[in-house]
Amino acid sequence: MRNGGDNRSRLLLVILIVTSLFLITLDLRGVAVMQGARNGAQTILSPFQRGASFVFTPVGNFFSDIAHLGRTRSQLKSLEDENAKLRERILTRKSIDVEVGQLKTVLNLAGKASYKVVNARVISQGSSASFTQTIIIDAGANMKITRDMTVISGDGLVGVVKDVYPNTSLVMLASDPSFRVGVRIADTAQIGILSGQGTSHAVLQLLDSQSSVKVGDVLLARGSQGDKPFVPGVPVGQVTYVADSAGAVSATAEVRYFAHLSSLRVVAVVVKAPAEDPRDALVPPKPFPTPTPTVTIYVTPSASPSPSTKK
Amino acid sequence: MLTRRLFLSSSIFLILFILQESLFNQVRLPLGGFSLFLIFTMCWASLSTPEVGAITGFGAGLLLDLAPSNDGPIGQWTLVLIVIGYGIAFLRYGDDSLRGSPFSLVVLVAVGVVVTLGVYLATGVLLGLDIGTGFQFTKIVIGNGIWTLVVAPFLLPLISYLHRSIFETRETL
Structure with missing residues (x-):
């Protein structure tokens, strides 16, 4: 039809x-x-x-995601890239913050004792396989560094320069088993020899059997002749344990280093010792107890009486 | 009989319209997607006589005109769909080779959708409406045509069944 x-x-x-x-x-x-x-x-x-x-x-x-799959993916990719970049920047920033902090403290320490120092960055931690405990710093003969110079960090003694290369130096850490340093107990005239043990603790052997040592005593480097290898006055560590053996010829004690030898980022090499011994000037201050805040509340009676009090 | 047909088909269109406006419009497909309502209208009209096709176009166009997502003047879709509905039904009745061939029906529906959109845009221009850039509407028109070619074969059996049960004709695919 x-x-x-x-x-x-x-x-x-x-x-x-x-x-x-x-x-x-x-x-x-x-x-x-x-x-x-x-x-x-x-x-x-x-x-x-x-x-x-x-x-x-x-x-x-x-559906929209499917339709824009390519765009979504490329957007995702660029966001991931950006994220990674920002994360890397944060990491760099964090490590720079740590370096700045260490640099500040080491300069403070050096300034207090009027050491003349050369700052250096730790560029390599020596291998633990060789039993020696060393670090490599990025300053060498070019910075007038020579053998047997004292290396310090913001907290105290780090070690001593062992070898000097044109642009770098090898530093033996204070924790190295072959490390020896003459120390003095702060505020007293007692002297002893501190030997590294390969750990964060060292053993102190006092030279005088009559002298006494107690937990909490601070040890300072005694200084060597001609200020090599050790300049005087550098804080070394703190006594944590005293071996109380009556029959021993001399007293021994266990000492914890002030410097965190496993997390060093920035150190300073003392290229010139001060004209006079800083004595006890570098003993770290005792931790100051944080005051607990107290809250006082004043209650002012209100002008209008509350309904509950009204009879 | 007429009342029953009118009532049933307008209910179907109303339900489809609500679905289109609330559900299908939220699907974002590439190339601007497709309008299920428009495809349905085209198929319905192509299965009907020219009078019913025109009336279908009138009803469907009125609904599209009332759609909140539409910003043209009320009556524009109505005008376009009356003409296209009549035309598509007329074409299908007028040419025996198109009848009974599902493939040509699909092509006819797709062409109908493309022409509908084209005429709608043209009337929009005549009425002085802002219709956007040439690239944009070319993309939408072509995309709708392609999508209709893809979707219509799946819808045709259902539409044909509904149409047959309402009009009780011997229309088959």
Whole structure:
């Protein structure tokens, strides 16, 4: 059947088209009824839309992600790159912060004793396989460093320069088993010899059997002849344990080094000792107890009486 | 009989319209995606006689005009869909080779969607509306056509079944 040419159908078509044109005209003329109709449609639709959006948003995002897979991936990649870069910067920053802190303390120490120092960065920790405990610093003959110079950190004695190369130096740490240093107990005249043990503790042997040592005593380097290998006055460590053996020829004690020998970042090489012995000037200050804050509350009676007190 | 047909088909369109506005519009597909409502209208009209096609276009266009997401004047979609609905039904009835061939029906629907959007844009220009850049709407129109080619074959059996059960004609694919 060919219905297209039917008169009735043409009439219907014309009526419909005229109606739609009429609607367009009404709307473009700004008749309020038309806008009202659309507002009504929105009012009816909005609960459906809200519900659908609640259910569908994750799925919609999924489709959108699929559609923009390439873009999402490249964005992800660039964000990851940026993240890695920032993390690296934070790490660098942290290590720089540590270096700055150590540098500050070592300069403080050197300044207090008026040592003339050359600062150096630790560029390598010696291998533990060789039993010797050494570090390599980035200053050598170019910085006028010579053998047997004292190396200090902000906390105290680190070791002594063992070998000098054009741009670097090898430093024997105070914890090396072959390390020996003459020490003096602060505030007294008692002297002894401290020997490294390969750990963070060393053994002190007092030379005089009559002298006494107690836990908490601070040891300072005694200084060598011609200030080599040790300049006087450098804090070395603190007595942590005293071996109380009555029959021994001399008293021995265990000492913990002030310097954290395993986490050194910046050290200073003392290139010139002060004109006079700093004596006890470098003894680290006793830890000051942190005051506990107390809170005092003043209660002022309010002007209006509370309902509970009202009878 | 007429009342029943009118009532049933307008309920179907209303439900589909609500689904389209609340659900399918949230799917973001490449190339601008497709309008299920438009595809459904095209298929429905192509299965009907020209009178029913025109009336279908009128109803569907009225609904699209009322859609809050549409910012053209009310009546624009109506006008376009009346003409296209009538035309698509007329074409299918007028040419025997198109009848009974699902593939040509799909092509007809896709062309119908593309022409609908094109005519809508054209009337928009005539009415002095802001329709965006040429690239943007070319992409949307072409994308809709491609999507319709993809989606319509899956929808046609369902639409054909619904249409048959309402109009009780012997239309088959």
